[in-house]
Amino acid sequence: MSFETNFWNNxxxxxxxxxxxxxxxxxVEDLRVAYGELLAxxxxxxxxxxxxxxxxxxxxxxxxSTLLKTISGLLAPRAGAIRWQDxxxxxxxxxxxxxxxxxxxxxxxxxxxxxxxxxxxxxGAFTExxxxxxxxxxxxxxxxxxxxFERQRQTAGxxxxxxxxxxxxxxxxxxxxxxxxxxxPSLGLAPKIVESIFVILAELHRDGMSLLIVEQNVxxxxxxxxxxxxxxxxxxxGEGDGKKLLEDDHIRAAYLGPLARGAR
Amino acid sequence: xxxxxxxxxLAAAFAALPLFTMxxxxxxxxxxxxxxxxxxxxxxxxxxxxxxxxxxxxAFFGLGALVTxxxxxxxxxxxxxxxxxxxVAMLFGLIIGVPAFRLRGAYFAxxxxxxxxxxxxxxxxxxxxxxxxxxAELTSYNILPRYYLTLAMAMVSVGVVxxxxxxxxxxxxxxxxxxxxxxxxxxVSTLRHKLLALALSTALAGLAGGAFAYYHVSYxxxxxxxxxxxxxxxxxxxxxxxxxxxxxxxxxxxxxILREVLAVRWVExxxxxxxxxxxxxxxxxxxxxxxxxQRARRLVSRGSENSK
Amino acid sequence: MILTxxxxxxxxxxxxxxxxxxxxxxxxxxxxxxxxAHGELLMLGGYGTFWLFTLWKIDPFVSxxxxxxxxxxxxxxxxxxxxxxxxxxxxxxxxxxxLLIGFGLTLxxxxxxIRLWTADERAVTTAYAGAVLRLGGLAIPWLRLSxxxxxxxxxxxxxxxxxxxxxxxxxxxxAEDWEAAALMGIPVGKTxxxxxxxxxxxxxxxxxxxxxxxxxxxxxGLEWTLKALVVIVLAGLGSLxxxxxxxxxxxxxxxxxxxxxxxxxxEVVGLILFLIVLVVRPQGLFGARS
Numbered sequence: 001m002s003f004e005t006n007f008w009n010n011x012x013x014x015x016x017x018x019x020x021x022x023x024x025x026x027x028v029e030d031l032r033v034a035y036g037e038l039l040a041x042x043x044x045x046x047x048x049x050x051x052x053x054x055x056x057x058x059x060x061x062x063x064x065s066t067l068l069k070t071i072s073g074l075l076a077p078r079a080g081a082i083r084w085q086d087x088x089x090x091x092x093x094x095x096x097x098x099x100x101x102x103x104x105x106x107x108x109x110x111x112x113x114x115x116x117x118x119x120x121x122x123x124g125a126f127t128e129x130x131x132x133x134x135x136x137x138x139x140x141x142x143x144x145x146x147x148x149f150e151r152q153r154q155t156a157g158x159x160x161x162x163x164x165x166x167x168x169x170x171x172x173x174x175x176x177x178x179x180x181x182x183x184x185p186s187l188g189l190a191p192k193i194v195e196s197i198f199v200i201l202a203e204l205h206r207d208g209m210s211l212l213i214v215e216q217n218v219x220x221x222x223x224x225x226x227x228x229x230x231x232x233x234x235x236x237x238g239e240g241d242g243k244k245l246l247e248d249d250h251i252r253a254a255y256l257g258p259l260a261r262g263a264r
Numbered sequence: 265x266x267x268x269x270x271x272x273x274l275a276a277a278f279a280a281l282p283l284f285t286m287x288x289x290x291x292x293x294x295x296x297x298x299x300x301x302x303x304x305x306x307x308x309x310x311x312x313x314x315x316x317x318x319x320x321x322x323a324f325f326g327l328g329a330l331v332t333x334x335x336x337x338x339x340x341x342x343x344x345x346x347x348x349x350x351x352v353a354m355l356f357g358l359i360i361g362v363p364a365f366r367l368r369g370a371y372f373a374x375x376x377x378x379x380x381x382x383x384x385x386x387x388x389x390x391x392x393x394x395x396x397x398x399x400a401e402l403t404s405y406n407i408l409p410r411y412y413l414t415l416a417m418a419m420v421s422v423g424v425v426x427x428x429x430x431x432x433x434x435x436x437x438x439x440x441x442x443x444x445x446x447x448x449x450x451x452v453s454t455l456r457h458k459l460l461a462l463a464l465s466t467a468l469a470g471l472a473g474g475a476f477a478y479y480h481v482s483y484x485x486x487x488x489x490x491x492x493x494x495x496x497x498x499x500x501x502x503x504x505x506x507x508x509x510x511x512x513x514x515x516x517x518x519x520x521i522l523r524e525v526l527a528v529r530w531v532e533x534x535x536x537x538x539x540x541x542x543x544x545x546x547x548x549x550x551x552x553x554x555x556x557x558q559r560a561r562r563l564v565s566r567g568s569e570n571s572k
Numbered sequence: 573m574i575l576t577x578x579x580x581x582x583x584x585x586x587x588x589x590x591x592x593x594x595x596x597x598x599x600x601x602x603x604x605x606x607x608x609a610h611g612e613l614l615m616l617g618g619y620g621t622f623w624l625f626t627l628w629k630i631d632p633f634v635s636x637x638x639x640x641x642x643x644x645x646x647x648x649x650x651x652x653x654x655x656x657x658x659x660x661x662x663x664x665x666x667x668x669x670x671l672l673i674g675f676g677l678t679l680x681x682x683x684x685x686i687r688l689w690t691a692d693e694r695a696v697t698t699a700y701a702g703a704v705l706r707l708g709g710l711a712i713p714w715l716r717l718s719x720x721x722x723x724x725x726x727x728x729x730x731x732x733x734x735x736x737x738x739x740x741x742x743x744x745x746x747a748e749d750w751e752a753a754a755l756m757g758i759p760v761g762k763t764x765x766x767x768x769x770x771x772x773x774x775x776x777x778x779x780x781x782x783x784x785x786x787x788x789x790x791x792x793g794l795e796w797t798l799k800a801l802v803v804i805v806l807a808g809l810g811s812l813x814x815x816x817x818x819x820x821x822x823x824x825x826x827x828x829x830x831x832x833x834x835x836x837x838x839e840v841v842g843l844i845l846f847l848i849v850l851v852v853r854p855q856g857l858f859g860a861r862s
Contacts, residue, residue, distance in 0.1 A: 072755060073754070074751055074754065074755070093754070093759070094751075094754035094755055094757075094760075095754060095757050095758065095759045095760075098755065098756065098757030099757060103755070104755050106751075106752065106755060110749055110751065110752035110755070111752070112744070112745050112748050112749065112752065113748070114744075114748060114810075115741070115744065115745070115748075119741060122738075122741065123741055123742070123745050123753075123756050123758070124756050126738065126742060126756045126757045126758050127757035130757070131738070171756070172755075175756065175757055315668070317668055317671055317672065319608075319671065319675065360847075363850075363851040364850070364851070370606050370667045370668075370671065371850055373671050374606070374608075374801050374805075374850075375847060375850050375851075377608075377798065377801075378798060378801070378802075378843045378846050378847055378850075379843075379847065381794070381798060381839070381843055382840050382843045382844060382847070385836075385837070385839050385840050385843075386837070386840055389836040389837065491794060495675070495679055498672070498675060499676075499679075502672070532683040532684075532686050532687045533683075533687070535679055535680070535682075535683035536679075536680050536683045536684055536687070538679070539676045539677070539679035539680035539683065540676070540680060542672075542676040542679070543654060543672075543673055543676040543677065543680075546669060546672045546673060546676065547654070547657045547658070547669075547673070548657075
């Protein structure tokens with residue numbers, strides 16, 4: 001086993017056990033979420049199995065962020081259910097969701113800009129469970145993101161875009177999640193940095209982490225994931241194998257544009 | 265329409281009261297009630313309808329009282345003394361409003377709070393002596409003109425609000441309360457509407473102050489700038505039903521009468537009761553007495569339907 | 573010479589202004605709730621110290637060990653009974669409602685104080701009250717100097733708590749972005765509760781210090797709320813030491829006004845300064861956000 005794989009063994013145990021019994025990790029069932037009178041999600045259902053890396057793609061305003069926020073407990077649904085390892089967690093508080101083992105890396109990172117890198121990471125380990133592993137986990141995060149180690153005493157606001165994304169990711173990891181939700185991780189980042197972020201996500205996945213990634217950058221994410229859902233207008237309109245979806249004409253037309261079609 | 269009828273009946277009843285009794289305690293109570301109505305309606309115009317919380321309402325009441333008292337005691341006929349009072353109050357309101365409205369909600373509130381205190385302390389320093397009516401007026405003091413003046417003012421204040429609310433201006437003002445950004449986007453000049461509500465609110469408060477100056481025989485000028493007047497206005501508006509035309513009237517009636525009942529033995533007690541009641545209304549029962557009344561009526565009508 | 577003497581006194585009282593403002597700044601910064609009853613809470617703390625001294629001869633600085641926790645508990649109660657409902661709304665409604673609730677609370681606490689303890693002025697006069705440090709031609713009251721140092725010490729302790737402790741950091745994170753804080757597993761409700769209780773305790777401590785060097789009565793509530801507001805507007809939010817500095821600036825400004833305009837207008841100058849800064853630069857002189 002590689003050096004890094006040893007470190008993430010925490011997750012390996014639970015994920016292997018789950019997959020043996022085919023337990024669904026996260027199950028969203030007919031979720032309806034509204035902002036006032038506006039129905040943003042109109043009956044969304046999806047499943048994440050242990051150890052899976054799943055993408056959620058779709059146009060702006062489709063409701064992708066809304067879905068992640070609802071799973072994380074920031075929004076309460078009108079109707080529908082969310083189950084985590086067969087336990088109902090619909091409308092649980094964000095704090096309980098983190099304790100269960102789901103962490104959201106929010107859109108735009110939402111770092112505590114006035115606080116240092118180190119402080120941001122320490123805050124990520126706020127829960128009781130994470131506090132016990134804080135030191136060890138921070139070392140692991142620094143190993144994964146050496147740049148953060150260098151800049152640990154700098155304020156989060158002074159970091160570059162890519163470093164901020166790494167910090168957001170590291171902060172979420174500090175909570176010892178079993179499922180990582182990412183909302184537009186590539187937003188505002190240069191292609192090279194996006195690549196490095198996705199390399200890390202792939203690495204996390206290889207070491208047992210389950211991931212649900214919401215992305216506009218369809219090309220980058222679909223080549224990476226096993227499965228993907230397509231969300232349009234608050235509904236799931238498609239599901240399938242990542243690479244196959246990338247070759248689907250509808251997807252290419254909708255999200256990759258005329259250039260992509262020409263490039264084939 | 266039913267409200268209008270009830271209001272007219274109420275006003276008529278009050279107007280007719282002196283025909284049946286000349287008991288000074290009742291007539292004084294009446295004056296207190298009418299002043300309270302003006303105070304509450306004027307605050308409610310800005311606070312309830314425009315959504316701008318004015319914590320320094322006393323400043324405008326005090327300015328009206330100051331100007332009117334000075335002019336009237338100096339010989340100006342009362343009618344001519346009242347309007348400068350209202351005018352000065354309105355001007356001060358606009359002076360603070362124009363800069364303060366550029367800022368967000370809390371700043372206007374604490375800015376007016378600060379302004380009221382500045383005025384109270386300054387007036388307290390400049391005019392520390394008690395202000396009394398000259399002896400000639402004192403001997404001929406008659407409660408009746410005060411009674412009818414304040415009753416008329418109360419009716420005017422209710423009338424102004426009742427006229428304003430359904431008008432185009434009123435709609436604009438309420439739009440500002442609901443969502444300033446949206447109102448601005450649909451072409452409603454939020455600043456203009458807020459200033460209009462402010463101008464009316466402070467002018468009415470100034471009139472009330474003027475009436476107070478005419479009514480009260482002797483008082484310390486700084487007393488009219490006391491935050492107690494603001495408390496009263498806010499409490500009455502909310503307990504009665506903020507953002508309605510008749511809420512402040514109900515609140516004023518309830519507040520003044522209960523205060524009289526309690527004042528016999530427990531002077532501060534009524535403030536504690538009303539303070540707690542006020543907080544409960546703000547948190548859990550924003551409709552106040554108006555809403556309580558409507559709910560009670562619905563319960564009764566449902567009850568009578570069930571018994572059919 | 574008179575000017576310098578007044579400036580020293582202004583500096584000394586300014587520290588208390590800063591302490592009073594720090595509590596309000598904490599609750600406003602974290603909960604986005606403007607508790608205009610803050611001065612009344614300060615007044616209660618002052619009475620606590622006064623009665624502990626008058627009834628049981630407990631030295632005021634020592635009695636703070638009891639007053640501070642008691643005020644902390646009062647803060648917990650007030651949050652539980654009132655402000656937890658206020659924070660449920662969105663920011664603009666939240667501020668509006670907090671002003672109203674604070675207003676109502678001011679009324680109730682003020683009336684309660686008059687009911688319980690009458691409107692008379694009280695002061696704690698310890699044996700060492702009159703002691704004065706003489707420097708050059710200046711007379712610096714030891715008591716006020718100790719209060720200043722004490723206030724600074726409290727703020728330093730609070731600063732360390734916010735900087736290093738798990739819950740202190742949670743408070744700072746919640747103040748900056750409560751949703752992101754919630755995503756870390758930080759229980760936002762409990763954080764609010766803690767911040768509010770700390771703010772109340774700070775008010776109580778400030779009140780205790782006020783009772784020692786100055787007089788207290790039920791009417792100091794509104795006065796100190798305004799002082800705290802003036803300091804917050806001067807110094808902006810976001811920094812405890814900024815509040816402290818702002819308090820000192822207010823104290824000095826008042827001192828200068830006493831010398832040039834006269835005693836009775838002392839409060840007015842501060843308030844006028846407040847209005848000017850409010851209109852010209854609402855985020856304050858050192859402020860991070862408005």
